[in-house]
Amino acid sequence: MSGGRPELCVGAIAIEDDQILLVRRGTDPGKGLWSLPGGRVEAGEAMVSAVVRELREETGLSGVCGPILGWVEHLTVDHHFVIADFQVTILDGGSPVPGSDAVDAAWLDVSDLDVVQLVDGLATFLVEQGLAPGRLLSLD
16 A cells, blocks of 8 residues: 555656657656656646646756646555656757756657666556557566
8 A cells, every 4th residue: 555645746758859858866766767857746836837847857958838648657655646747848959957856867769768777667658658669568
């Protein structure tokens, strides 16, 4: 059984030229693994605002939040996260710079995601959304 009430979180999905923007997490859950930029929605904050804020905090990049592409639940002994993942358009280009709780941020080739360690469930989510090749399913 997970502890506490569900926490609402958001993720930013930015894909340009067959590359996806990912961050390597510096804290648990998923410390050291690659994930979408994102995090918890703060009290009184709109989800779209949280997407833009988390994107900037974790990558240094500005973006515009687009439509929701899907959602996932992540249950651990200590947490119950409900994560809504939104498409984002990056405004300022340039290279991402890790910040907040990210230790790295980079544009990675979608076709090469099988050579990096992704957080649990991310490969399945990306394949189910048609954003990554099916062979990634062996990662989850």
